[in-house]
Amino acid sequence: MTTESPIPIWRDERFWRVAAQAIAVIITIAIVSLLLVNLDRNLQRLGIEFGFEFLGLRASFDIAETPIEYNPSSSYIRALMVGLINSLRVAIAGIVLTTIVGVTVGIARLSDNWLVRNLALVYVEILRNTPLLLQLLFWYFVIFLRGQQGLTQLPGSAYLSPSGLVLPWLQATPATGIWLVLLLGGIVIAAFLWRWRIRIRLEQGVPGRQLWWALGVIALAALIAALLTRSLPFVFDLPQFVGKNRIQGGLRLSLEFAALLMGLTLYTAAFIAEIVRAGIQSVPKGQWEAARSLGLKPGLVMRLVIFPQALRVIIPPLNSEYLNLWKNSSLAIAIGYPDVYFVASTTFNQTGKAVEVMLLLAITYLGISLIISLLMNLLNKTLTTGN
Amino acid sequence: MQKWAHGLTAAILLVILLSGCGGGGENADEGISNSRLATVKDRGELICGVSGQLPGFSFVDEDGNYSGLDVAICRAISAALFDDAEAVEFRNLNAKERFTAVQSGEVDILSRNTTWTTSRDTSIGMEFAPIVFYDGQGIMVKKDSGITSLADLEGRSICVQTGTTTEQNLADQMRRRGINYTPLVFEDVNITFATYAQGRCEAVTADRSGLVSRRSALPSPNDHIILDQVLSKEPLAPAVANNDSAWFDVVQWNVFALIYAEELGITSENVAEMANRDSPKIARFLGKQGALGEGLNISNDFAARIIRHVGNYGEIYSRNLGSDTELNLPRGQNRLWNNGGLMYSPPFR
Numbered sequence: 001m002t003t004e005s006p007i008p009i010w011r012d013e014r015f016w017r018v019a020a021q022a023i024a025v026i027i028t029i030a031i032v033s034l035l036l037v038n039l040d041r042n043l044q045r046l047g048i049e050f051g052f053e054f055l056g057l058r059a060s061f062d063i064a065e066t067p068i069e070y071n072p073s074s075s076y077i078r079a080l081m082v083g084l085i086n087s088l089r090v091a092i093a094g095i096v097l098t099t100i101v102g103v104t105v106g107i108a109r110l111s112d113n114w115l116v117r118n119l120a121l122v123y124v125e126i127l128r129n130t131p132l133l134l135q136l137l138f139w140y141f142v143i144f145l146r147g148q149q150g151l152t153q154l155p156g157s158a159y160l161s162p163s164g165l166v167l168p169w170l171q172a173t174p175a176t177g178i179w180l181v182l183l184l185g186g187i188v189i190a191a192f193l194w195r196w197r198i199r200i201r202l203e204q205g206v207p208g209r210q211l212w213w214a215l216g217v218i219a220l221a222a223l224i225a226a227l228l229t230r231s232l233p234f235v236f237d238l239p240q241f242v243g244k245n246r247i248q249g250g251l252r253l254s255l256e257f258a259a260l261l262m263g264l265t266l267y268t269a270a271f272i273a274e275i276v277r278a279g280i281q282s283v284p285k286g287q288w289e290a291a292r293s294l295g296l297k298p299g300l301v302m303r304l305v306i307f308p309q310a311l312r313v314i315i316p317p318l319n320s321e322y323l324n325l326w327k328n329s330s331l332a333i334a335i336g337y338p339d340v341y342f343v344a345s346t347t348f349n350q351t352g353k354a355v356e357v358m359l360l361l362a363i364t365y366l367g368i369s370l371i372i373s374l375l376m377n378l379l380n381k382t383l384t385t386g387n
Numbered sequence: 388m389q390k391w392a393h394g395l396t397a398a399i400l401l402v403i404l405l406s407g408c409g410g411g412g413e414n415a416d417e418g419i420s421n422s423r424l425a426t427v428k429d430r431g432e433l434i435c436g437v438s439g440q441l442p443g444f445s446f447v448d449e450d451g452n453y454s455g456l457d458v459a460i461c462r463a464i465s466a467a468l469f470d471d472a473e474a475v476e477f478r479n480l481n482a483k484e485r486f487t488a489v490q491s492g493e494v495d496i497l498s499r500n501t502t503w504t505t506s507r508d509t510s511i512g513m514e515f516a517p518i519v520f521y522d523g524q525g526i527m528v529k530k531d532s533g534i535t536s537l538a539d540l541e542g543r544s545i546c547v548q549t550g551t552t553t554e555q556n557l558a559d560q561m562r563r564r565g566i567n568y569t570p571l572v573f574e575d576v577n578i579t580f581a582t583y584a585q586g587r588c589e590a591v592t593a594d595r596s597g598l599v600s601r602r603s604a605l606p607s608p609n610d611h612i613i614l615d616q617v618l619s620k621e622p623l624a625p626a627v628a629n630n631d632s633a634w635f636d637v638v639q640w641n642v643f644a645l646i647y648a649e650e651l652g653i654t655s656e657n658v659a660e661m662a663n664r665d666s667p668k669i670a671r672f673l674g675k676q677g678a679l680g681e682g683l684n685i686s687n688d689f690a691a692r693i694i695r696h697v698g699n700y701g702e703i704y705s706r707n708l709g710s711d712t713e714l715n716l717p718r719g720q721n722r723l724w725n726n727g728g729l730m731y732s733p734p735f736r
Contacts, residue, residue, distance in 0.1 A: 046490055046512030046629045062558045062570045064544075072558040137578075145585045162586075255587065256571070333549070334578065336571045342549065345483055346572070349550045352511030354487055 039355065054351045055080075061346055063338045065254055076347050083343030084364060090257060090339065091326045091368075094264040098325060099318075101265060102272025107302075109277045120273065127270035132328055135267055140259040140335040151247070157238050159247050165258040169251035170234035179225045179233035186221025190214035256337035260329070268325045272318060279314035280306060311383050319376035323369050330365075340364060419684050422633035427495050432474045435461035436494035439479035440576050442600045443707050443714045444500050444520075453477050457498040459703040460519060460625050464496065464641045466696035467689035482550030483574065486511050489628050496638055498625040500594065502552045513626040516638045517646070519700075521720040521729055523617035524556050525595035527602060530612050532589055537564060537616055544569040544588040548579045553592050556619040580605065594621045596708070596716060603713045637683050644690040646732040647672065648699035650723055655698040658691055672735045679735055690735070700730065 009015050043050060059079040060072050067085045070078055108120035127135070144160070146152060152160040159166045193213045201208030225233070239250030253261075283306050291305040332339035341361065348357040419425055427433055437445035437457050445455040462472040480488050480499060488494045490512055500522075501507075503515045526545070528534040534543075537560070547554050549572045561568055571588050573579040580601050583591040593601065595613060602608045625642065627635050648654075651669060653661045662673045670676040674688030681687065697703060701723075708716045722728025 042490065048490075048510060048512045060555045060558055062554075062561075062568075064569045064571060072562050141581070141585065145582070145587055333572075333574045336546075336573045336578075336582065338572065342572065342574075345574070346549055346554060349483055350506070350555060352486065352506060354490075 043355070048352070050355065052356055054347075054353055054356070057351075059347070059350075061350070063343065064336075065257065065338055076351070079343050079347065080340060080360070083338060083340035086337070087329055087332075087339040087341070088368070090260055090264065090332070090337070091329050093261055094268070094325050094329070095322050097261070097265040098268040098272060098321075101269035102321075103276050105269060105273035106276025106280070109273060110280060124270045124273050127267055128274070132263065132267050133331055133334055136259060136263040136331055136335050139263045140256070143262075144255040144259045151241070157250075159239050159241070159250075161247050163247075163252065164255055165253045166239040166247045166250040167253065168239060169237045171237040173231065173233075173235055175225075175229035175231045176233055178229050179222075182221045182225040182228075183218065183233075186218040189221075190217045193217060254337075256332070256335055259335055260332050260337045264325055264328060267328070268321050271321050271324070275314055275317045275321065276310070279310035279312075282313045283309045308383070312380075315376060315380040315383065319373055319380075322372050322376065326368060326372060327365060419633050423492075423495055423627070423631050424634045424637055424684060427634075428468065431469065432476055433461060433465045433468065434476045434478060434493070434495045435464075436478050436480045436485055436488050436497045436499055437461070438481075438499045438576075439477065441500060441597055442603060443596065443712065443716070444600065445477070445498070454707065456520060456703060456707045457500060457625075459697050459707065460498045460642065460645075461496060463645060463693045463697045464638060466692045467637070467641050467644075467685055470686075470692050470696075472696035481574065481576070482548060485550075486513065489513060489626060492628065495634075496625055496627050500597065500623045501626055502594075502621045503624045503626075504552060507626070512629040514629050514631070514635045516625040516627070516635070517642045517732075518622040518624045518729075519642060519645075520596065520623040522594045522596050522621040522623050524553050524592060524619040524621055525598050525617060526590050526592045526614045527583075527598045527611050528590045528614065530610050534589065534614075536614065537561070537566060540568050540590055541566050542568065543590060544571050546579050546583045546588040546591040547572050548576050548593065549574050551593070552619070552621065553594070557592055560618045576601075592618070594623070596623075596714075599714050599716055633684060637685060640683060640735075641689065641693060643732040644672075644693050644735070645697075645700040645703065646723070646730050647735055648690065648694050649701040649730075650725070650732065653694055653699060654702055655694055655696075658694045662691060668735075 055077040056075050058073055059076045061079070062072055063070060063079065063082050065086055066082050067089065068078075068082060070082045105120045105123060108116050109124065111117045111120070144165070146160065151162075154160060157168050190213070194210045197208040197210035197213050200206065201210070237249050237251070240248045287305055287309065288301060291301040296304065329339060330341035333342040333345065344357050344361045348354055351357070435458075437453065437455075439445050439447060439453070441455070441457075443455055445453060445457040448454055458477070461475045461477070465475045466472045468474070478488065478494055480494070480497070485497055485499055485501065486507070489497045497513075500520070502522075503518065507513050508515055526537070526540075534540060540561075545557065545568050547557060547570050554570070554572060557570065571582065573582065580591060582588060584605055591598070595617065598613050602611050602613070605611060625638060627638055651661075651672065653669070653673070658673070661669055662675055664670075667676060671679060673691040673694075674680060674686070678687055680689050683689070686692070698706070704718060704721065705711060708714050709718075718728065720729045722730065724731040
């Protein structure tokens with residue numbers, strides 16, 4: 001092909017490379033603008049105005065669980081904030097718990113013990129193959145509403161009572177602040193010492209003993225704190241039984257919160273278990289054999305050689321599971337937990353601003369999802385580059 | 388080459404955007420051809436949004452047939468349009484979906500125990516037909532709970548369904564009286580009442596008719612009482628989408644026809660005989676004289692068709708909610724205006 005002999009444009013590969021993209025863009029814009037025009041026409045036809053002014057109006061409805069100050073004369077935006085905090089509460093607790101349960105079950109799936117292995121298998125297969133909504137209704141109606149029939153004592157001085165699930169909890173005292181400051185200081189110094197000792201080890205070839213140095217500093221900080229305050233950082237707050245179906249102290253979770261947290265945690269953990277198992281199995285057999293031939297104990301093989309390599313495979317899909325947990329928390333409305341989706345649907349019902357409320361909800365869920373993804377990507381980067 | 392491609396893209400985009408604007412500019416002109424009435428007639432069937440979960444208002448019986456007051460309203464319109472009370476397709480809608488279903492045109496009419504309020508009439512874009520049931524919000528509690536008034540609910544939990552006016556009424560009333568309570572709000576009406584039955588909340592609130600109707604479906608209906616205090620006015624009315632007066636008129640006058648028929652004493656049994664009476668008022672109403680239907684763009688004997696197929700308002704009431712039924716709701720405010728109630732129809736002239 002020479003430059004002098006012009007080829008027809010429809011046979012020019014370079015043209016089509018650009019044109020294909022242009023066509024894709026045009027089709028996308030056409031579809032989106034069609035939808036927008038349609039929406040605009042429909043809103044006009046019904047005489048509905050688009051706008052977010054309603055957010056400042058009085059909400060006039062009650063919310064059962066309000067972590068921040070709220071009453072029915074607060075504004076809709078305040079109500080939505082309450083809902084968002086409730087959502088985050090259950091999502092953050094859920095992500096922490098589901099990771100613990102998921103990793104444990106995932107490792108149990110590979111256990112040499114027949115019973116442990118198969119129990120884990122049964123757990124995974126039952127929980128990931130039934131709908132989450134069904135599981136939530138099960139936890140709520142079959143398990144947690146048992147609390148209605150009176151007081152049930154659970155292992156570890158926890159109680160299931162008509163007013164909620166009561167757990168033993170740590171209670172802050174005046175000494176807590178001093179303890180926190182000193183311990184934080186200790187941890188920061190420990191981090192610097194850790195790096196210094198590693199440098200010494202690499203440069204001078206002597207044992208670094210970085211762990212001992214770091215722990216020593218933290219222990220020293222704790223000792224100073226104990227001497228200064230002459231008390232423990234927390235008081236262990238055990239629920240106390242005080243007559244007819246009444247419990248005092250402890251951490252009180254509403255039955256709805258407990259059922260939702262339980263459902264989300266156990267459901268997502270089943271998926272995480274499979275991801276962890278897949279990650280561990282993805283590490284070549286040679287790595288196990290090499291680590292063992294170095295004389296490492298089985299526990300150390302897993303901790304030092306296998307798990308760090310498995311993490312590279314585990315983190316990306318783990319991110320999706322965290323996102324799923326966050327989005328699935330919107331099922332809260334089925335069992336009466338006032339999350340952001342619930343508050344939004346009441347707002348939508350009272351104001352009729354369907355488009356605006358759905359838009360806000362979409363942005364909220366998207367925003368939090370992106371933050372979770374961002375954090376997980378940072379973690380992934382740190383682990384895979386070995387920093 | 389690259390530049391040329393960019394130019395092409397820009398040109399095409401511009402065309403698309405302009406044509407998009409053009410499409411938006413053409414305005415729906417008011418008239419029968421653009422009305423939902425024409426759509427329904429062409430389809431030969433009415434699509435009616437109901438609850439489907441509320442005995443006496445809209446419920447599916449053992450044979451799979453819909454029955455109830457709300458259902459009868461849709462059947463009446465179907466009878467007026469097609470001389471057939473069965474030309475209706477019912478769609479079950481929950482409290483939250485209902486307005487979107489009307490706005491988007493998924494249903495022609497919403498006949499789903501819906502309270503007529505200002506914001507629903509304006510910002511939500513509904514147009515409400517005449518009220519078919521005057522209701523009020525009530526509270527149901529267990530008989531043995533010892534709760535006899537709102538003040539006894541201090542510190543208790545109350546189950547509510549979301550997507551209803553009851554959520555807001557409850558908050559307003561309790562705040563006004565300074566009563567602290569915990570609302571437990573559910574999306575599904577069945578789960579709301581199941582949670583109450585399980586004892587998670589000491590009380591459940593809904594429209595009084597709804598409570599009566601739901602109570603009949605609880606394991607032991609006699610263990611529950613409805614408090615005498617009424618929290619609010621809940622006038623229930625069918626609704627259609629805003630800005631379609633041709634269709635709205637049809638729905639409105641079909642509902643009035645039910646009330647007017649009772650006032651004139653025309654029932655499904657005597658309608659044929661009454662039509663031959665020497666009374667211009669009745670003759671005009673039943674389409675023997677005049678042309679009332681023409682103005683509505685439907686058949687002149689629409690009222691006669693309605694009464695023949697579904698009966699008058701009184702018949703519908705006693706069939707679905709009256710003393711012969713399990714619900715046994717006294718008519719109260721839902722009697723005719725000349726009988727001490729609020730049901731009133733403008734004259735058919």
